[in-house]
Amino acid sequence: MRLRSTIAALAVSAVLPAATAHATDLEVMHWWTSGGEAAAVAEFAKAFDATGNHWVDAAFAGPGEQARAIMVSRITGGDPMGAFQFNHGRQAEDLIEAGLLRDLTDIAEAEGWKDVVNPPSLLDGCTVDGRIYCTPVNIHSWQWLWLSHKAYEDAGVPVPTNWDEFVAAAPALKEKGILPMAVGQQSWQQSGLFNVLMSSLVPVEIFEKVYGDKDAEVAAGPEVARVFKAAADAREMSDGSTVQSWNEATNLVITGKAGGQIMGDWAQGEFSVAEQKAGSDYSCLPGLGVTEVLGTGGDAFYFPVLDDEEKSKAQAELAALLLKPAVQVAFNLKKGSLPVRGDIDLSTANDCMQKGLKLLAENKLVPDTNQLLTPDTTSQINDLFAEFFADASITPEDAQKRFADIIASAD
Amino acid sequence: MASGRPNQLFRNKTAKIAAIPMILTAMVVFIGGTGWTVVYSFTKSKLLPKLEWVGFDQYERLWSTNRWIVSIENLAIYGLSMLVLSFVLGFLLAALMDQKIRFENTFRTIMLYPFALSFIVTGLVWQWLLNPEFGIQQIVRNLGWESFTFDPLYNPDLAIFGVMLAALWQGSGLVMVLMLAGLRGIDEEIWKAARIDGIPTWKTYLFIIIPMLRPVFITALVLITSGIIRVYDLVVAQTSGGPGLATEMPAKYVYDYMFRAQNLGQAFAASTMMLLAVLVVVVPWAMMEFGGKKND
Structure with missing residues (x-):
């Protein structure tokens, strides 16, 4: 009896690996x-x-x-x-x-x-x-502004519907000790934010000329100067943000400790995990509520x-x-x-x-920077914005000059 | 012997044959690898090495890149202060330990323990300690000092010293042990003689003991400097180069351009510059140290 069960066990153990071998x-x-x-x-x-x-x-x-x-x-x-x-x-x-x-x-x-x-x-x-x-x-797509309803209620101001209102509401939030804008201290997040400003605040052709055609003159031009000005606003609004990763920053928005965050639609997943409802707990503004386009x-x-x-x-x-x-x-x-x-x-x-x-159905789309730029150029831009966001003494004009240089040498 | 002096080359045959594998490894891996890197730094290799010559383009770009310049400055600040402080701290600890104190073994273990930790672990521990939300700053604030601020890693002017703090904590134990071993090797008679001559203790240390410890100092110097030049993992674990570029290091530049930016040529140019910097320091020193001996 015992011998038989041993043999049976052996037989089973011999069959098992054979059976799993099909599954690669x-x-x-x-x-x-x-x-x-x-x-x-x-x-x-x-x-x-x-x-x-x-x-x-x-x-x-x-x-x-x-x-x-x-x-x-x-x-x-x-x-x-x-x-x-x-x-x-x-x-x-x-x-x-x-x-x-x-x-x-x-x-x-x-x-x-x-x-x-x-x-x-x-x-x-x-x-x-x-x-x-x-x-x-x-x-x-990167082009989303996520807003915490709780933060704006606490500050007693209406939830913004576009970038300009978002900037204008910042002082009211700051007064209540709420961070107006959460930005993770990683360079891809900072340069991503800048690219969103670029595709949303100025006509889409500018984005395509700078990143698609690598046109250094446009990159040094007045439209991009406006984008750098907005980036300086963002720098001021996110002053005091010490979080590193993007989901920690999103968490500040979820808990109402920060007013908003510019982050790609992957942030959506964090809101659903936290069981937040779009429209009543948080808002999302594609294209920052200015130019509604999405990156692909x-x-x-x-x-x-x-x-x-x-x-x-x-x-x-x-x-x-x-x-x-x-x-x-x-x-x-x-x-x-x-x-x-x-x-x-x-x-x-x-x-x-x-x-x-x-927006996808209406074909309101812009290419993603990863499709237009080599990783080499992307890292140079990342380095630039890591520096720009950490050091308030770098003026938008200086940063723009260096940005234009990077675009000029891009391939 | 009738045949006169044997050929120098064939003396100690067994030892030389035994050394052949090591010599080959050194030639192929170190010298060969270094040569390959230098050669490819003159190409426009991207993700994979390609022999398309671009002359000094990579070097021109390197030296006009702000991040590289900042990295060099950071390394200089970090290196100098790290060197001085770990010597001073290591020697002071060793001298204190040498006062025939009680529980010496226990103290020695405590001091040396951090050295058993990798830089990654050290970096993470200190990142938490220096985090304003739940580190030292928060603890002191909870004790009642509400306005206490201690967040070096979030201040671009101080971040490099935050990194150095962790490196000191990790490394000074080793320097201490080296120095202590040296101090224990000093003959008791010398101390007695100095005491009889009425020389104060601090003077004995400064003018008699330290010059006698020269070999120990050189060992410590080599260990510390090599640690300084290759500092990478500590920075990655603690600040990943931030805030901004405040704690970027040359080694990190090399890594980032090699793997993240997929630009081998640029990374090789940077690592060649690092090699050059080391050679500039090491070659004259080695010539002084080893070249002189032959004449003795």
Whole structure:
């Protein structure tokens, strides 16, 4: 009896590994770690596990630029993961050129991505020399001003409806000890804020001329001077903000300790995790309530070239899966971002997302800076704004001069 | 021997053969790697190394970049004050420890303990301690001093000293132990002789003991300076270079441009400049230290 059960146990243990061998482990690297982000990425993992494969989650807790550094060194160092998240655009240019990333054109054609991905510019961001190298999964736009109703009630002023009112209300908030504007002390947040001011406060052509055509004369011109003036206002309003990461800053808005924050629509996820209601607990102003346009940045998954056939098959399954309608809805509702398919129903989305969807449908869009600038230029701009926001002695004029120099040398 | 003096090259054969792997490693990894870096600093390599020559363009850009200049200034301020303070502090602690005090072992352990922590952990601990919301400032305010302000990491003028505070806390224990070992090696007779001659203790330390500790000082100097030049992780953990550019360091510039900005050429130019700076200091010193000996 005992012998039999031992044999049975042995037999079971011998069968078990064989049974799991069908499920291919695929390591997926990303930097989605805040509450809303983690909930969203879990939707991907759930859907992928349901196909019989196994999603090995390799989340990097830290800013995206650090995560990208680690991913790149793993790929160039010959230890590639199964899939990784990047912002689509020029970040992966060199990796593609070196032939390190998998060509997804076959999958894209089989799944008809060209017909479903909306706006089409997203797929352009994944295309190099006519071949498609990434799967866009969402659209993120930077151009949002998030406002805390509680903070404005406490200060006894109405909730602003545009940037100018927001600036004008600042002294009333300050008097009550409320920080008028929360800005995390990380350079990507500071330069992101500036880019939002640039796309919202002056005509959109200026944004495209400066970042798209790298026109240094426009960058030194009077319109951009106005943007720098507004950035100086932002610097004054955020004086005394000691938080580092963006979600800590969003948390100040959620708890009413800060009036508002300029941050991309990913902040939406934090408001939902905190069970705040759009419209009554907080407001969102796309395009700062001035020029209502949205950027079409976002996240995409890239797949390194792998030798392992099983894993390559799993990669193809994952690539196709990420764009399936059900997965898109589940993921984007949690993430607070807009789906990349125009043909799915998002009626369950809240106020703010509906505003975004409307702008998307009306095609009021600007390209994202990641699609226009190399990481090199982006870091130079980040360094400039890190300095500008920390040191009030740098005048807007000086900063603009240095900004124009960076644009002049950009490629 | 009939064949006269054996060839210098073949003396101590076994020892030389045993050293071959190390010599090869040094040649390939250190010298080869350094040479490769210098060569590629003259190219416009982006994410991956490419041999497209651009002459001194990367260097021109480097020296016109504000962040690089600020990094050098920061390193100079940090380096000088760190060097002086860790010597003074380390020596003072060692001298105090040498007064035949009770519980010496316990104190020595406490002082040396921080050295067992990595820079990342040290940085995080001090980031919390210096955080105005729940660090030292808050504790003192809770005790009743409402207007007490101590937030060096959030003040661009003081942030570099906030970083140095953590580095001192971590490193001065090691200097102390080195100095203490040196002090214990001093012959008791010297102290007796100085006492009989009526020389005050501080004078004995300054004019007799310290000159005798020269080898210990040089060891400590090498350890401290190498720690200063490669300071990176401490800054990343504590301030990530902020506020603004107040605690940026050259090593961080190299890393950021290599990996984040995907601009290898620029990063290599910066690291070549770092190497050059080290050589300018080390070569004359090494020539003085080792070159002189042959003539003795």
